[in-house]
Amino acid sequence: MKKIVTVACVAALVSGVGVGLADDDEHGQSGQGSGGARDVRVIATNDLGMHCVCMGFDTFILLPPFNTLRAQVIQRAEEPRVLADPNDIRVEYNIVENTDDSLKADPYFQSWLTNSPKLFPGFQPIDPADGRIQGLTGAKLSGEMEAKSSQGWWEMAGIPAYPALDPEGVMIDPLGGPNRNPYLTGNVKVYDQKNGKLLAETNTTVPAAFGGCCSCHIDLAAANGYPADPYGSFEYMGLLHEGDSGINIAQIDPDGDGVPGPIRCSQCHLDPAMGETTPPGYVGYPISQYTFSDVLHRFHAQSNEVLTNWNPNIATDCYQCHPGNGVDCYRGHHVDKGLWCTDCHGDLNQRIAEGQLQQPWSAATLPKCADCHSNTGEGGGYLNMGIFGAYLNSRGHEDNKILCSTCHGEPHALYPSTLAKDNDQSIALQGHAGPIDACGVCHTDRSGTGNPHNVDD
Amino acid sequence: MKGILFSIVLLYIIALPLTPSAWAADKAEEAGVIDTRSTLHLFMEWEERKTFPDSMPFAYYHAYALMALQGKVQPEVAEKITAFILSCQTRNGGFAVRPALTQNPNILFTYYAIKTLDLLDKINLVDKNKIIRYTLSLQQDDGGIKGSSTNGDAPNLATTCYGIEVLKQLGAIDSLEKEKTVAFINRYRENGAGFGVSVGHGSTPEASFLGLNALETLDALTAQTREELSTYFLGTRYAGLIKDKKYKTLPKLKTMSFTLDGLHALGNLDKADRAAITAFVESLYIPENGGFGPMPGLGTTPASTFYGVVCLVHLGLLPEPAAATREQGNIKSKRINGLVSRQQPGKTHNK
Numbered sequence: 001m002k003k004i005v006t007v008a009c010v011a012a013l014v015s016g017v018g019v020g021l022a023d024d025d026e027h028g029q030s031g032q033g034s035g036g037a038r039d040v041r042v043i044a045t046n047d048l049g050m051h052c053v054c055m056g057f058d059t060f061i062l063l064p065p066f067n068t069l070r071a072q073v074i075q076r077a078e079e080p081r082v083l084a085d086p087n088d089i090r091v092e093y094n095i096v097e098n099t100d101d102s103l104k105a106d107p108y109f110q111s112w113l114t115n116s117p118k119l120f121p122g123f124q125p126i127d128p129a130d131g132r133i134q135g136l137t138g139a140k141l142s143g144e145m146e147a148k149s150s151q152g153w154w155e156m157a158g159i160p161a162y163p164a165l166d167p168e169g170v171m172i173d174p175l176g177g178p179n180r181n182p183y184l185t186g187n188v189k190v191y192d193q194k195n196g197k198l199l200a201e202t203n204t205t206v207p208a209a210f211g212g213c214c215s216c217h218i219d220l221a222a223a224n225g226y227p228a229d230p231y232g233s234f235e236y237m238g239l240l241h242e243g244d245s246g247i248n249i250a251q252i253d254p255d256g257d258g259v260p261g262p263i264r265c266s267q268c269h270l271d272p273a274m275g276e277t278t279p280p281g282y283v284g285y286p287i288s289q290y291t292f293s294d295v296l297h298r299f300h301a302q303s304n305e306v307l308t309n310w311n312p313n314i315a316t317d318c319y320q321c322h323p324g325n326g327v328d329c330y331r332g333h334h335v336d337k338g339l340w341c342t343d344c345h346g347d348l349n350q351r352i353a354e355g356q357l358q359q360p361w362s363a364a365t366l367p368k369c370a371d372c373h374s375n376t377g378e379g380g381g382y383l384n385m386g387i388f389g390a391y392l393n394s395r396g397h398e399d400n401k402i403l404c405s406t407c408h409g410e411p412h413a414l415y416p417s418t419l420a421k422d423n424d425q426s427i428a429l430q431g432h433a434g435p436i437d438a439c440g441v442c443h444t445d446r447s448g449t450g451n452p453h454n455v456d457d
Numbered sequence: 458m459k460g461i462l463f464s465i466v467l468l469y470i471i472a473l474p475l476t477p478s479a480w481a482a483d484k485a486e487e488a489g490v491i492d493t494r495s496t497l498h499l500f501m502e503w504e505e506r507k508t509f510p511d512s513m514p515f516a517y518y519h520a521y522a523l524m525a526l527q528g529k530v531q532p533e534v535a536e537k538i539t540a541f542i543l544s545c546q547t548r549n550g551g552f553a554v555r556p557a558l559t560q561n562p563n564i565l566f567t568y569y570a571i572k573t574l575d576l577l578d579k580i581n582l583v584d585k586n587k588i589i590r591y592t593l594s595l596q597q598d599d600g601g602i603k604g605s606s607t608n609g610d611a612p613n614l615a616t617t618c619y620g621i622e623v624l625k626q627l628g629a630i631d632s633l634e635k636e637k638t639v640a641f642i643n644r645y646r647e648n649g650a651g652f653g654v655s656v657g658h659g660s661t662p663e664a665s666f667l668g669l670n671a672l673e674t675l676d677a678l679t680a681q682t683r684e685e686l687s688t689y690f691l692g693t694r695y696a697g698l699i700k701d702k703k704y705k706t707l708p709k710l711k712t713m714s715f716t717l718d719g720l721h722a723l724g725n726l727d728k729a730d731r732a733a734i735t736a737f738v739e740s741l742y743i744p745e746n747g748g749f750g751p752m753p754g755l756g757t758t759p760a761s762t763f764y765g766v767v768c769l770v771h772l773g774l775l776p777e778p779a780a781a782t783r784e785q786g787n788i789k790s791k792r793i794n795g796l797v798s799r800q801q802p803g804k805t806h807n808k
Contacts, residue, residue: 172754176705179754215752218706225658228705304604308565308615309654309663312514313760315554326755338505347512349558 039076040083041442042091043425044069044188044204045405047392049412050329052211052322053162055108055175057115059234059261060249062292063273064119065112065160066135067208069093071145071188072153072406073200080442082401083190084154086147090193091154094142095206096185097164100133103141108177109162115262118255125160135160145188152401161208172326174214175229182209182327183421205413205422212324216310223309234261244299245288252282265292272361293360301348315348316340331422332414344371367391369404397452407436407452490739493775495747496762497526503759504534510541513554513566517573518763524576524778525766535577542570543582549606550584550591563605564595568619571626576778580626589629592620600637614645614652618667625674639677642668646682651689660689662712666719673722683723690719697733707752710741714764717771726771738768 047068054061071091073083083089103109113133116125120136127134134140137158145154161184163171169181186206190199217233226232238250238260252263266274267282269292281287288295300306301315311317318341323329330341342350344367351357356365369391391411394404409415413422416433423433430438439446500522503509510516516538523530530538544556551562552570567588574580595603601612602620617638624630645652645668651660652668669686672678691698694708695716713734720726741749742765748757749765769775 170754172707172752174706176707223654223659223661302561304563304565304610304616305613305654307563308604308613308619311760312565312569313512316512316515317758317760319758326752328756338502340506342511343508347555349554349561353558 038192038199039444040089040190040199041074041076041429042071042188042190042200042202043074043406043429043436044071044093044186044202045403045410046070046186046204046206046413047157047405047410049332049410050182050207050209050323050327051161053208055173055210055214056230057111057119057262059230059263060237061119061262061264062211062213062266064116064136064264065109065162065208066137066157067095067159067161067206068155068157069145069159069186069188069204069206070153070155070403070405071190071202072403073190074442076442076444078443078445082152084147084149084152086149086193088193089199090191091145091147092143092189092191093145093156093159094187094189095159095161096187096203097166097181098141098161098184100131100141102164103133103160103162106162106165112160112162119262119264133160152395153403153406159206161206163208163210170326171209174210174212174218174325180210182323182329183207183419185421202425202428204425205410205419207327207329207413209323209327209329210325212319212321215324216320220310247285252285254282265296269295291358291360294357297348297357298352301352316342318342318345330412331419332409332412332417334414335418402452409435490744491742491769491774492744492747493526493769495744496749496766497523497747499747499757499762500526504537510538511555513542513545513552513569513573515759516541517569517576518759520573520576521778522763522766525770525775528776530577535579538573539577539579539582542573545570546583549594550587550589551605561605561607562591564592564602564616564620564623565604567592568623571623575626585627585629589624589627589632592623592629593632595620596634596638598637600634600639600641602638612641614642614654614664615667617641618671621671621674630674633675635675635677639672639675642671642675642677649685651686662690662693662695662716662719665689666715666722669719669722686719687723687725687728690716690723691725691728695734695737696720696728697730697737707754708737710738710749710751710761710764710768713737714767714771717768721771731772734768735772738765738772741765 047070051067052063053065054063057064071093073089073091075081075083104113113125117123123136125133127138127140132140135158139156139158139160141159141161143156145156148155163169163180163182164184165178166181167178169179171180171182173180184206186204187201188204189201191197192199214230214233217237218228218230221232221236222228224236226236235250238248241250242248249263250260253260254263254267263282265271266276266279268279268285269288269290270276270279271292279287290298300321306314311320314320318330319328322341334344345351346354346356351365359365391404395402396404397407405411409417409422409426413419415423415426415435417423426436427433429441430436437449437452439448439450500519503519510519520530520535520538523534541556542552545552545554545559545566547553547559547562549562551564552567553559553562554566571580571583571588574583592602595606595612595616597603597612599612600617602617603610603612604616621630621633621638624633642652644656645654645664647653647658647660651662651665653660654664665686669678669682672682690696693699693716694702694704695713717726717734720729738749740753741751741761743750743757746757748759748762750756751758751761751764755761766775770777
């Protein structure tokens with residue numbers, strides 16, 4: 001009997017577990033599995049650290065629900081391997097606070113369900129095959145991540161994550177509705193494709209917040225005799241737009257139903273964040289020569305109406321719009337250093353003067369770590385520039401396989417973050433908040449910390 | 458007799474908290490929520506920024522707040538602010554928002570430049586006549602003053618009022634075509650109420666204070682207008698007199714500060730519900746860092762912390778900056794209508 005119990009205990013100890021059992025390595029991690037024969041780590045991040053989304057979609061929209069989750073999976077060993085073969089493992093994600101039922105019942109998200117096919121012709125926000133909510137890329141609120149095998153990570157772009165109704169949430173509703181939680185949870189699980197066993201699991205922050213436009217524009221509409229609601233705002237916005245460009249956007253009726261709207265600004269103004277290289281335009285209306293970033297930021301920073309009647313500091317007051325509503329999404333380590341948004345991104349006046357806004361979201365105009373930090377390896381041959389800039393897609397460590405964000409956290413939420421939730425993952429991995437600097441997180445033969453930026457290490 | 462009076466005055470001086478910061482701290486303790494020492498510390502942290510003061514409005518906010526919180530601006534900080542301001546002046550006399558953007562002077566930033574230099578007692582460092590000429594160059598045939606000389610730029614109430622303030626500060630208000638300017642300003646008046654940001658539309662506290670202040674400067678504020686503006690300000694949510702009404706949007710600290718500016722200018726602050734106003738201002742105080750947020754539920758911003766300080770000044774919880782500098786050493790201080798003044802230590806209205 002004793003033998004049976006002993007064998008059973010040993011079996012229990014070595015059996016595949018991904019959740020809840022503390023690792024017996026020196027770091028005392030929990031939530032990361034020692035899945036039988038395979039000792040795997042998964043580290044997930046959001047791509048930008050914040051995604052803004054509009055509250056309603058009946059009139060005009062800037063940004064649709066669109067969130068991107070990334071994960072790197074590492075086989076622990078003396079020589080760890082990055083796992084990105086979909087034949088080997090399966091990586092699943094789930095946005096914990098967003099369910100199909102909760103979003104279908106959300107009055108603001110219902111506007112998306114109704115209007116998104118008009119905004120994006122051909123798009124079906126509910127997958128007819130399974131009745132589930134899907135985003136512009138087909139991504140759902142839960143599912144399998146796509147392997148980026150050549151790059152060494154897993155990704156799901158276009159998850160239609162949306163701020164969750166939550167009376168305790170930090171995000172206020174400028175239309176007076178209940179507060180919401182903009183810091184959702186992205187749960188990521190790694191399974192062995194051969195035996196279906198859960199190998200590792202982690203949670204990361206998936207941020208989604210309402211942009212701050214309505215906070216001012218509702219008041220602006222009211223101050224000019226229009227209803228203090230999105231419809232009044234749209235109507236007045238149309239007049240303002242007409243004053244500048246000759247085009248009253250509140251008269252554009254893309255679906256021909258006799259009711260103006262819904263329209264999206266990026267239909268006429270290039271916005272690389274929408275994944276387009278040319279704005280599609282509306283029939284009968286010209287495409288603008290100005291990017292969305294240029295017109296929006298330049299107008300607000302230079303308009304005497306804005307400066308004198310609304311905010312003389314709008315050029316440095318990023319939270320007025322990004323995202324606003326009480327969500328201080330810039331919450332990472334740099335906050336503790338007294339750095340403001342403008343210290344990395346420049347203030348609007350500076351960016352306008354330098355012509356940056358004609359090239360938004362580009363490697364040329366986004367901040368680089370090397371602007372302040374040495375020994376980042378930038379320029380060392382493994383910088384992967386592309387849309388969204390240097391930090392986001394850069395990799396380092398030996399063989400340049402580890403995303404900077406995997407160890408340092410997502411943009412705007414660099415470890416250690418001032419939002420406790422952001423730090424849960426790094427604490428689970430190494431026992432303390434901060435950049436992943438414990439070699440033993442991945443290396444079975446190492447303890448302590450090393451120099452992860454030294455490619456010869 | 459004279460000796461007795463002198464002794465009483467001397468004892469009174471000794472009994473008074475002599476420094477504005479100590480006075481402010483006492484008041485803050487009485488208020489029970491706001492720690493102005495913490496607010497002062499926050500401003501001092503911002504001074505450490507390489508790009509301090511970052512912009513022209515921030516320069517003013519900083520100088521004003523330091524005066525209110527501690528009665529002075531340290532010489533080295535004053536030097537930094539002054540150097541920043543002077544580097545923002547353009548060839549035509551106007552001021553830009555920051556250095557390196559001197560191709561874009563604006564009346565708003567010129568206003569903040571002059572106000573700040575005046576607070577720091579450095580106004581004599583600038584060529585006043587040049588600034589006056591710049592401001593007058595922006596006046597239009599309809600009496601309005603544009604924000605900038607950019608083609609297509611049109612004057613509005615706010616740009617006109619800031620222009621008037623600049624001229625007033627520089628002692629050149631008589632250079633204006635007053636009648637036309639008054640007519641321009643009055644176009645923004647809502648019948649029987651306040652002023653709006655655009656002609657023919659609803660009143661806002663911000664526009665109403667700007668309009669009222671400008672008319673007063675131009676000696677054009679009639680008794681009827683004064684009364685109607687009083688009624689308007691006291692009828693807004695910010696006077697604290699409206700109970701049990703639900704609003705769609707959240708109240709804003711900036712709007713509260715302009716409402717208090719307006720009530721103060723009209724001598725009607727004592728008719729407002731001071732307790733309700735104080736409670737609102739206190740609710741936007743962020744104890745973690747001593748700052749203020751712009752609306753309920755939001756975190757600290759530099760601008761809203763400035764507006765919080767302005768509200769505390771109007772509520773008598775901080776001394777008025779102009780008084781603090783110009784009457785330094787004098788036991789009398791400017792009385793804010795109906796509220797605490799340093800002449801009456803121990804008497805407060807904040808409970």
